[in-house]
Amino acid sequence: MREPVQLSLTTRGAGAPLLLLHGLYGSGGNLNRFTRRFAADYRVLTPDLRNHGRSPHRPGMDYPALAADVEALLDREGVERVAVLGHSMGGKVAMTLALTRPRRVAAVVAADIAPVAYRHExxxxxxxxxxxxxxxxxxxxxxxxxxxxxxxxxxxxxxxxxxxxxxxxxxxxxxxxxxxxxxAVPDIQGFPDLAGTYDGPALFLYGTASDYFDPVRHRDAAAGYFPAAEFEALEGAGHWLHAEQPEAFAAAVERFLARTYPAR
Known part of the structure; x- marks a missing residue:
């Protein structure tokens, strides 16, 4: 078992903890507008995942390793249970965390990604x-x-x-x-073969113009791991749905969290 990486972290706000995870080539800074917005109600934790942003560079980027980094971060910050929102690669980290450490995860939002292997270039x-x-x-x-x-x-x-x-x-x-x-590309594009399910609340938020989440092909894979999964489309949005339609994206997340993970 590899030693977890100590992730660089930005925190803002107070209240119930909410973890935001960026995608490949990104960093926590890409999510600043949502860190600020959600911090009105939550204690928002926005790390840089390993090999991104200001976090250390280490070999090994399979999703169990990335999830272990996040769990070590939660331990360091004294967070017992958290809602997790992740975009793309960050969404796969969020799903892996929920499936392997379900007691640590109160709710999951996977933004434009499914628990499947992809073949993007x-x-x-x-x-x-x-x-x-x-x-x-x-x-x-x-x-x-x-x-x-x-x-x-x-x-x-x-x-x-x-x-x-x-x-x-x-x-x-x-x-x-x-x-x-x-x-690490094969691991990043893939998804681990994990046993069990996460029975808590989960939202799969996707763009109708994206080729990353197909509501026909990917819905069954998502529901297989997340039996309580909900699905919501942002019309006309592509893979970077949070950058293309930030208001609609934030509002969808807030509606879901208000029902499943109240701030206070």
Whole structure:
């Protein structure tokens, strides 16, 4: 059993604890607007998962390891039971935590992700990042231009560029460990074969324009692990539904939590 990583953490607010988990290539900072909003009612914990943000870089990114990191964080913060909201990879961490440590989880929100294996081209994205000479780049715009040939979406490039930071000797560097992420792609895209179910409240919130959650193909997989699962669609939203429709996303989460996990 690998030693858990001590995750970097931002906390805000008071009351019942609520844990927010970001997706691949992200960090807790990507969820700042929701940390602030939910902190009006909850004690919101927003960590950087391992190999992301300010958290340590370590090999091994299967979901049981990521869930163990989160459990160690809860122990460190004195949190016995928590509601967990996770987007994409963070949603899989949330589901794994609930399935392996159900007594620690009061409710789950999985944002645009199902407990299944995917075949999205993350290896291609990581390889594109590795090919850019960021150390010799004079500006972020130069790095963006170099990525444009392989990553055509400006929004996706801007999201990835949140990981580009100035290097001490000039130029830039990636704050995420690209080689470790490349090695972990099969685990990140997969989902562990876990025994048992989580019988508590669970919401699967998805975008109708996303290819990550199909309400026909993925509903049975979700309900198999989460028999009390509820499903809600955000019309017209893609995979980054929380960034594309932040108000509708936050309102859906708040409605669910008000019924299943009251703040006070």
């Amino acid at each position: 993350h290896a291609t994205v990581i390889a594109a990042l590795q090919r850019v000479d960021v150390a010799g780049a004079a500006s972020r715009r130069e790095v963006d231009a170099a990525l444009a040939a392989e990553i055509t979406s400006p929004a996706v490039r801007q999201f990835l560029l949140t990981n580009l930071v100035p290097a001490a000797g000039g130029g830039y560097q990636w704050r995420i460990p690209l080689q470790l992420l490349a090695e």
